Amino acid sequence: xxxxxxxxxxxxxxxxxxxxxxxxxxxxxxxxxxxxxxxxxxxxxxxxxxxxxxxxxxxxxxxxxxxxxxxxxxxxxxxxxxxxxxxxxxxxxxxxxxxxxxxxxxxxxxxxxxxxxxxxxxxxxxxxxxxxxxxxxxxxxxxxxxxxxxxxxxxxxxxxxxxxxxxxxxxxxxxxxxxxxxxxxxxxxxxxxxxxxxxxxxxxxxxxxxxxxxxxxxxxxxxxxxxxxxxxxxxxxxxxxxxxxxxxxxxxxxxxxxxxxxxxxxxxxxxxxxxxxxxxxxxxxxxxxxxxxxxxxxxxxxxxxxxxxxxxxxxxxxxxxxxxxxxxxxxxxxxxxxxxxxxxxxxxxxxxxxxxxxxxxxxxxxxxxxxxxxxxxxxxxxxxxxxxxxxxxxxxxxxxxxxxx
Amino acid sequence: xxxxxxxxxxxxxxxxxxxxxxxxxxxxxxxxxxxxxxxxxxxxxxxxxxxxxxxxxxxxxxxxxxxxxxxxxxxxxxxxxxxxxxxxxxxxxxxxxxxxxxxxxxxxxxxxxxxxxxxxxxxxxxxxxxxxxxxxxxxxxxxxxxxxxxxxxxxxxxxxxxxxxxxxxxxxxxxxxxxxxxxxxxxxxxxxxxxxxxxxxxxxxxxxxxxxxxxxxxxxxxxxxxxxxxxxxxxxxxxxxxxxxxxxxxxxxxxxxxxxxxxxxxxxxxxxxxxxxxxxxxxxxxxxxxxxxxxxxxxxxxxxxxxxxxxxx
Numbered sequence: 255x256x257x258x259x260x261x262x263x264x265x266x267x268x269x270x271x272x273x274x275x276x277x278x279x280x281x282x283x284x285x286x287x288x289x290x291x292x293x294x295x296x297x298x299x300x301x302x303x304x305x306x307x308x309x310x311x312x313x314x315x316x317x318x319x320x321x322x323x324x325x326x327x328x329x330x331x332x333x334x335x336x337x338x339x340x341x342x343x344x345x346x347x348x349x350x351x352x353x354x355x356x357x358x359x360x361x362x363x364x365x366x367x368x369x370x371x372x373x374x375x376x377x378x379x380x381x382x383x384x385x386x387x388x389x390x391x392x393x394x395x396x397x398x399x400x401x402x403x404x405x406x407x408x409x410x411x412x413x414x415x416x417x418x419x420x421x422x423x424x425x426x427x428x429x430x431x432x433x434x435x436x437x438x439x440x441x442x443x444x445x446x447x448x449x450x451x452x453x454x455x456x457x458x459x460x461x462x463x464x465x466x467x468x469x470x471x472x473x474x475x476x477x478x479x480x481x482x483x484x485x486x487x488x489x490x491x492x493x494x495x496x497x498x499x500x501x502x503x504x505x506x507x508x509x510x511x512x513x514x515x516x517x518x519x520x521x522x523x524x525x526x527x528x529x530x531x532x533x534x535x536x537x538x539x540x541x542x543x544x545x546x547x548x549x550x551x552x553x554x555x556x557x558x559x560x561x562x563x564x565x566x567x568x569x570x571x572x573x574x575x576x577x578x579x580x581x582x583x584x585x586x587x588x589x590x591x592x593x594x595x596x597x598x599x600x601x602x603x604x605x606x607x608x609x610x611x612x613x614x615x616x617x618x619x620x621x622x623x624x625x626x627x628x629x630x631x632x633x634x635x636x637x638x639x640x641x642x643x644x645x646x647x648x649x650x651x652x653x654x655x656x657x658x659x
Numbered sequence: 660x661x662x663x664x665x666x667x668x669x670x671x672x673x674x675x676x677x678x679x680x681x682x683x684x685x686x687x688x689x690x691x692x693x694x695x696x697x698x699x700x701x702x703x704x705x706x707x708x709x710x711x712x713x714x715x716x717x718x719x720x721x722x723x724x725x726x727x728x729x730x731x732x733x734x735x736x737x738x739x740x741x742x743x744x745x746x747x748x749x750x751x752x753x754x755x756x757x758x759x760x761x762x763x764x765x766x767x768x769x770x771x772x773x774x775x776x777x778x779x780x781x782x783x784x785x786x787x788x789x790x791x792x793x794x795x796x797x798x799x800x801x802x803x804x805x806x807x808x809x810x811x812x813x814x815x816x817x818x819x820x821x822x823x824x825x826x827x828x829x830x831x832x833x834x835x836x837x838x839x840x841x842x843x844x845x846x847x848x849x850x851x852x853x854x855x856x857x858x859x860x861x862x863x864x865x866x867x868x869x870x871x872x873x874x875x876x877x878x879x880x881x882x883x884x885x886x887x888x889x890x891x892x893x894x895x896x897x898x899x900x901x902x903x904x905x906x907x908x909x910x911x912x913x914x915x916x917x918x919x920x921x922x923x924x925x926x927x928x929x930x931x932x933x934x935x936x937x938x939x940x941x942x943x944x945x946x947x948x949x950x951x952x953x954x955x956x957x958x959x960x961x962x963x964x965x966x967x968x969x970x971x972x
Contacts, residue, residue, distance in 0.1 A: 324941050328725070331943075335728045352726035352943065442835075444921060491812035491832040493924040494840075499813065508813050622726060626942040638925035641837060 282560045283312045284567050286552075287330065287343035289320045291517060295583040303579065304570050311563050316340065322444060323348060324629055334358045334555065341558035342568055345392060347549050350385060351622045359391040360554045365565045366390055371573045374590045378612045382547055386620050392551035393568045395577070396586040398515035399611035400448055400535065400546040401604075403522060405430075405510045407529040416533040420456060420477060423511075423536040427487035430510035438481060439509030440488040442640050443496035447632040449513035451546045451616070453478040454650075457538030461618050466654035470538075472647050479639050479646040493637040515548055517585045519604035532607035537614070545611035550586060623656050631656050718949035725943040738950035748951070750926055751934040752958075755910065757841060758930050762909045765849045767902060770856020777857065778864045788861070795854035803918030806847035810834055834920055837927035844919050844928050848909065856901055863897035864890070903966040910959055931955050 288297060301313045319325045327349050333339040334356060345353070353359050366372055372380075375394055383392045402423075404416045408430050417423040427437030441449045455461060459471035482488045489495065489503065501518055503509045505525045513535060522530050537543030552568035554561050571580050578593040587608055588594055597605050618624050623631075631652065639649040722734040742748050777788050794802065809817050812832035821827035833843040871889045880888065913933040916922060922929030922937065929937075932955060939948025 328940060328943075331725050335725075355726050356728065443923070489813060489832070491835040494832075494835040494920060499811070503813050506814060622943070629941040630937050633921065633923060634925055637923050641924055643837075643925055 281310045281312060282563045283314050284342060284560060284564050285314045285316065285340040286564075286567065287316050287318045287326075287340045289318055289326055289344060290584055291320075292583070292585055295585070297580075297583060300571070300576060300579045300583070303576070304567060308566065308570070311566065313567060318343075322629060323625065327352075327625060331356065334557065337557065339555055339557055341560055342552055342554045342564040344395065345551055345553045347392075347617050347620060348625045348628060350392065351620045351624060353553070354385065354387075354391070355622055358555055358557070360556045360558070360561055361389045361391055362393055362554065362565065363390050365569065366393070369569055371569065371590070374574055374592050375572070376591060376612070378615065379589055382549065382615065382617060383551060392549075392553055393572055394549075394589040395552050395568070395572055396550035396581055396584050397589055398517060398548040398586050399608050399615050400452060400513050400515050400548065401532045401607040401611055402535050403504060403512045403514060403518075403530060403532050405504075405526065405529060406531055407526075408435075408510045416531065417511075417536050418533070419539065420453075420474075420536045424477075424481070424485065424487075427481065427511065428485060431485075431487045434508065436489045436503075436509050437487040437511060439495070439500040439503050439512035440482060440492040441495055441497070441500045441513070442482075442493040442633065442637055443499070444633060445497055445628070446495075446636065447618070447628050448546045448548065449500075450478060450632070450636065451618070452513060452535035452544050455544035455616065456536060456542070458540065458542040460544075460616070461657075463658045464654070466650045466657070467647075472650055475650050476646045479649075482640050483642060493640045516587055516600050516604050516608050519600045523601050523604070532604045534607060534611045534614070543614040544616050545614045547615040547617050548586075549617070550584070619657055621657055627653065627656055715949045715952055718945050719953045721946055723944075723946040723949070725939075725945055734946060738946045739954070741947060742950050742954060747926060747929070747934060748931075748954075751929050751931045754841070754926075754928065755930040755932075755955075758845070759906060759910050761845050762848045762852065763902065763905050765845070766852040766905065766909075767856050767898075769849060769853040771860055773853065773857035774860035774864055777861050791854050791857055793854075794851050795858075797851070799851065799912070799914040800918055802847055802851050803915045806843070806850070806915075807834065807919050810843050810846075835924055837924055840920055840924055840927045844916050847919060848912070848915050851915070852905065852909070855905060859897060859901045860894060863894045867893040899969055900966070903962055903969065906962050907959060907966065910955075910962070931958075 290297070297315050301315055304313060305311065318329055323346065330339065330343060330345075330349070331352065334353075339358070379394050379397065380390070383390055383394050385391050402416070404426075406416070409415065409426060412426075412429040414426050414429060417426045423438075430437035440446075451461070454471050454475050455465070457470045457474055459465050459468045459474065465471055482492050489508065491499065495503070497514075500509070500512045500514065501521070504512045504522070516532075519532065535543060535545050552571065554564045554568065558564055570576050572589060574590050574592040577588045577590050578597075578599075581588045581593075582599060585599075587600075587605070588597065594605070594609065618627065635644065635649045635652050638644045639646050644652075719738050720734060720736070721731045722737070723731050773791060777784065777791065781787075809815050810833040812818065812830050812835060815830070815833075817833075818827065818830035822830060831839065833839045867889065871893075872885055875885050875889060911932055913930065913936055916928050916930060916933050917936070920928045922933050931951065935948050935951035935955065938951060939945045942948075
């Protein structure tokens with residue numbers, strides 16, 4: 255019997271286990287807050303599947319506006335403070351520190367350790383989902399790792415191959431810049447920190463205390479800023495370009511390379527066919543590197559009166575075939591090994607680039623300042639550096655001060 | 660006091676105390692009736708306006724961090740000291756002044772011109788009067804998105820037209836460079852807000868008696884003379900009220916900037932309300948955000964007092 259089949263069987267076994275029986279006798283409603291990037295996607299299909307397998311547990315799903323993350327987070331915090339929070343919700347690493355400070359989360363370790371699906375999630379993912387205090391509050395649900403989109407047809411005209419180092423990246427970007435085309439679609443606007451981190455921490459520096467102002471990070475940040483200021487391989491609109499701009503510029507043929515993740519893979523493949531691929535972001539000379547991990551998890555709240563039923567729901571979502579079903583709606587990667595083995599939702603080359611990036615995947619520090627960093631401090635100061643209003647080194651000193659002063 | 664006024668003032672007491680009802684009228688004095696009538700509205704205003712204002716004031720003197728709900732120590736004037744010593748505050752204040760002066764004056768000029776035009780007779784005037792309200796009726800977020808894409812460097816229609824007509828030698832990243840970003844956002848708010856002036860001033864124009872213009876013509880007044888001596892004085896009251904109201908609204912508005920630039924590039928378009936919003940909403944620091952809001956209110960108080968005084972006058 256294959257491992258996947260075993261896990262599928264385990265899922266069915268869990269569904270009929272005694273744990274489910276109390277709910278069958280006395281029904282409970284679990285309030286689950288979620289956000290799916292695609293506004294047309296709904297959770298109805300997988301909720302119906304869960305409720306069929308778990309009679310007695312009703313899932314009341316509430317779609318919470320994202321608003322760049324700020325709307326979602328603030329609604330979550332205020333609902334918890336008001337005593338009207340959900341039983342469980344989708345969460346991001348960005349808000350882990352704040353939720354911990356609020357003592358809002360329930361640790362999941364005892365359930366995770368007894369959960370049959372635990373081994374179907376890689377050690378890399380469990381490592382990334384472990385809080386600074388060593389406990390696990392977040393249940394992996396979906397993920398992306400940022401990689402580099404490359405137009406192979408444009409590179410071929412210059413007899414170049416996809417870059418693997420920062421020197422090669424600059425060579426490619428320069429070669430692909432000319433006229434109304436730019437080598438690199440830099441994202442200096444909202445959410446751009448995700449595509450900046452592989453550059454800043456690509457040669458060994460890490461986003462830890464002292465890391466932002468380490469010689470390696472400072473040098474790499476100068477390299478990043480110089481892509482626009484000195485080498486001019488990015489569109490002049492780069493300081494404020496956000497997600498839609500970098501994706502649309504790439505699709506319009508205005509840029510030849512961009513950092514993003516698998517959620518746009520189908521769109522890119524539909525536009526360019528085999529002329530586009532994705533590779534792991536450039537790495538330093540010692541093969542160090544940093545691929546930003548884009549997380550999506552579920553958490554159970556300490557105030558919930560139905561924590562066990564809530565756990566049952568979120569563990570069901572993270573189990574092999576259920577997680578694949580969920581990610582059909584979410585458009586991201588399954589967190590399960592069994593699900594990834596037969597993944598058909600995205601072309602294989604993009605899945606490979608994602609999976610191959612996992613060993614160097616990293617995240618920002620889990621601190622209460624992180625959310626403010628991503629939404630305000632990073633874009634404001636990076637834009638100032640890109641426009642020459644402050645130096646790249648001053649930009650990094652501001653970041654270090656925000657996190658660790 | 661004339662007789663009719665005196666009678667009117669007696670009416671409320673008569674309503675409460677009729678024949679043999681003197682006991683009730685002695686409990687509820689005539690002067691109390693207006694307050695009784697106003698009580699529901701005052702209660703609603705107290706709950707919906709006064710309480711939040713007092714709460715903001717309270718927060719501005721405390722260290723209120725959203726994700727630390729159990730700890731809200733008294734901070735005295737620390738939040739105000741932080742705000743006033745932060746260079747971003749002064750930069751945001753400067754941007755706010757540019758934002759208010761440019762947005763209101765341009766909206767007024769365009770709205771006044773549109774009102775004068777719409778006050779004349781021409782074919783399809785009814786349709787023109789209806790269409791001019793469209794920008795005012797659209798949600799700010801939609802307007803922000805429309806203008807963001809129209810001004811886009813790579814795919815924007817304005818750059819495309821400008822380059823094709825030879826007005827621009829190359830596309831301009833309007834919203835990505837500090838020298839043009841504020842102008843880009845101002846363009847959007849002027850387009851959104853000028854219909855308010857157009858409609859308000861048009862109503863004012865229509866209230867000016869036509870006989871005044873006829874008499875002026877007989878006296879030999881030219882178009883400029885009529886405009887100066889009849890139109891402008893006739894509209895003065897409406898103009899003042901509309902300008903004061905719009906100044907307050909524009910000073911407080913942040914939605915267009917939030918959608919189009921989020922205050923960027925850097926802090927080139929960050930105004931005071933946006934600074935307060937980002938501090939509270941994104942940073943979670945409601946103490947700082949409240950202090951910034953109170954300072955903004957104090958700065959606007961002059962305009963508010965002028966508006967209230969004008970209405971009373």
